[in-house]
Amino acid sequence: MKGSVEKGAGDYMLYVTRLLTGVLAILAFIPSFNPVRASKLVSDQVALFTSAVSYSSLTKESEFQLRSGIVDSTMFILINVAAIVLIIGILGMVAGACLSLGNINLKRLSLIISAIGGVVGAVGCVLVFVAKGHAAGLANGAGEANLPKSLLFYMISIIIILLISVICFFIMPGFDADEGFYMESTYKLFLMFLPFGVLAFLFCYLPLWGWRYAFFDYEVGGTIGMKNFVGFKWFGYLFKTKATRNDVFQTIINTLAMSSLGLIFSWLPMAFAIFLCEIKNLTFRRFVQTFTTVPNFISWVLVYALALSLFDTTGFINQLKVYMGIIKDASEEGTNYLMSTRFIWFKMWAWGTWKGIGWSAIIYIAGISGIDQQLYEAATVDGAGRFQKMWHVTLPGLLPTFFVLLLMSIAAILSNGLDQYLVFENARNANKLSVLDLYVYHLGLGSNGSIPLSTVVGMFKSIISVILLFGANSASKALRGESII
Amino acid sequence: MAKTAQEKLDAKREKAYYKKHKNMYRVTPGDVIFNIINYTVFTLFTITCIYPFYYLFINTISNNKEVSLGRVNFYPVGINIDNYLALRNVNDLGNAFIVTTTRTIIGTALMVLASAFVGYLVTKQEMWHRSLCYRFLVITMYFNAGLIPGYMNMVMLGLNNNYLVYIIPGIVAPYNIILVKTYIESIPAELEESAFIDGASHITVFRKIIWPLSKPILATIAIFGAVGHWNSFQDSLIYMSNNPKMLTLQHRLYVYLQQSSNLGTLASTGSVSASQMKDAVEKMMNTKVTQYTVSMMSVIPILVVYPFMNRYFEKGIMLGAVKG
Secondary structure, three states: OOOOOOHHHHHHHHHHHHHHHHHHHHHHHOHHHHOOOOOOOOOOOHHHHHHHHHHHHHHHHHHHEEEEEOOOHHHHHHHHHHHHHHHHHHHHHHHHHHHHOOOOOHHHHHHHHHHHHHHHHHHHHHHHHHHHHHHOOOHHHHEEEEEOOOHHHHHHHHHHHHHHHHHEEEEEEOOOOOOOOOOHHHHHHHHHHHHHHHHHHHHHHHHHHHHHHEEOOOOOOOOOOOHHHHOOOOHHHHHHHHHHHHHHHHHHHHHHHHHHHHHHHOOHHHHHHHHHOOOOHHHHHHHHHHHHHHHHOOOHHHHHHHHHHHHHOOHHHHHHHHHOOOHHHHHOOOOOOOOOOOHHHHHHHHHHHHHHHHHHHHHHHHHHOHHHHHHHHHHHHOOOOHHHHHHHHHHHHEEEEEHHHHHHHHHHHOOOOHHHHHHHHHOOOOOOOHHHHHHHHHHHHHHOOHHHHHHHHHHHHHHHHHHHHHHHHHHHHHHHOOOOO | OOOOOHHHHHHHHHHHHHHOOOOOOOOHHHHHHHHHHHHHHHHHHHHHHHHHHHHHHHHHHHHHHHHHHHOOOOOOOOOHHHHHHHHHHHHOOHHHHHHHHHHHHHHHHHHHHHHHHHHHOOOOOOOOHHHHHHHHHHHHHHHOHHHHHHHHHHHOOOOOOHHHHHHHOOOOHHHHHHHHHHHHOOOOHHHHHHHOOOOOOHHHHHHHHHHHHHHHHHHHHHHHHHHHHHHOOOHHHHHHHOOOHOHHHHHHHHHHHHHHHHHHHHHHOOOHHHHHHHHHHHHHHHHHHHHHHHHHHHHHHHHHHHOOOHHHHHHHHHHHOOOO
């Protein structure tokens, strides 16, 4: 069934085709590499793919010029058509590259398809020149003609793909009528996986490319180039000025304090589970378990809405005070408990525990039902009381789970999350609630934010978190011989 | 709460066991005290979990005048549903509701389909560089480029201020893929093999064998995914800064809450006089009930669905304990 087992020069050349096609396909989604931006009137936030599918996004930034007649719509239509043609060409090349993984007949078919795609793509590139010529021909330079550098890359790639297709067509073995079209299932499976791999690449790996902002003097809407490369300036900047230094220290203290509170009380869910299992009435137990898990499934915004309704100036607690005659009018004398900064770290921990304890206890409850009943019987026979059984049988049975979860939370010590602190934050307590995630958010997207500075802080956080995770993992391996990730 | 047959059997056995060993389980005074304390603590804690929702609810269905006088604390007064009908007039709420509902449905459906399919693919030993592909996905769970690089990435991909940002990044969910993969590996391989011998393709095997057999795990991840989409707040906050029509329900609620909280800040810093404050508070009372009602609207779907899905939730956390 298989084609030639020996790999010829043609097969190696096909690697180049596949690689180039993949790069072209990914670049089609990246605005800074838009090859059809033949005029600067087209926004630099529009990618090749967007230019092809949406005419309105092409003209979004130049509606004024269009309406006043400075620019006619011909140029945009030309760009749009060029983009569509180029995308069709790329689709052809992608189809060709995928089929080239098949047997010799499929390979020959793939060469033809790739070549057609290449020709179509080349036509698209030529159309870009036409559009550029049209833009340059407009009076007073209103067209703002532009020859994108990425077009050169596209042209070279397409020419290489065309050349390889033609050469391979002649040096590869001929069409074999007996074989039919066939692809080994190993490649078929891979091709089915590929779209999802691309998605993972776009949203999980590509953001790492954004770390470069840490080394540039970048402002929103600006560009990145050698002229604003600043090296490690922002890393030093964090500690240079007094204001930022204080902010950073306060943030680190807040983060560590609240994480430590969580760590110190991380045994609570386990205790919750042990005591809950001491309740013999199954109906009551299920009732408690069901209702204490509900808060885990509502968002932090809703938790805050509940908090407002209970602890606001006119909230439940103050109304209760009025009801009992402690104060007269809630809206005048009521205390806004959410404004106070007393025990704020502890309060935040309490909200987190209220929300999560029922849920975290489930894993321990399952652990308890997994403990061998004979152990309890043996303990009873030996005269152990209720507490002795809890201490000497149940607890040791749960400790391995506890340690794994503890190590995980140590690894996540810098990640308190953003939502909780953002919703509870107000002018009074902002200083005490600023944890790393929130600090990064305000620093980057706040009113006078700095993208590079925020990226630096985020980078440190990410790197330290990964180190902590692997540290926790090797600790677990050394202590228990089991990996946690 | 319906007991399963197994639970009934367990309870029966437990009873018989205690009867048989009556002497060994004699109840001591210490036990009684412990039980009283135990039951009391759990009852109180359960009340703190239920009461806030109840309080919010009775305030939304009561007479607004009574609410503003602070008389609705334990039971509703003058029951009506005007507040819920008045939600029609709240700005942008309809939009937020549509955005959240559609993203929950579309996002969850695509995520489940993708997780099931990829979970199936990565169980196939003959796949080209299978373990490499699998690791490529799994590693993404352990690192994170950070908020700002992620934001700049979305800008670069043209997804900023775009509805698709709610859907596309969530399609490939590595954790769910691991869960599905582990589950599929527990399905007897003979089922697939016999289908392959009969000439079925991978797609057919996936559609006719894997998909029906892995429905329990798919239901579990679907429910988790749907709750996540329904509660989504952060992506709306970060990526929708210039597109207020596309905010999710939770983000919209957050905006409403902020408005009243700002008033609280003014009051506590003393930058407005007491009489001004009183006027503002009176105006606010209406807003407050609206907030309660919007909150209720966004939590009711979860509260309604929750009791039916409880067993899936529990199954979900247990599966999470199994490592890929």
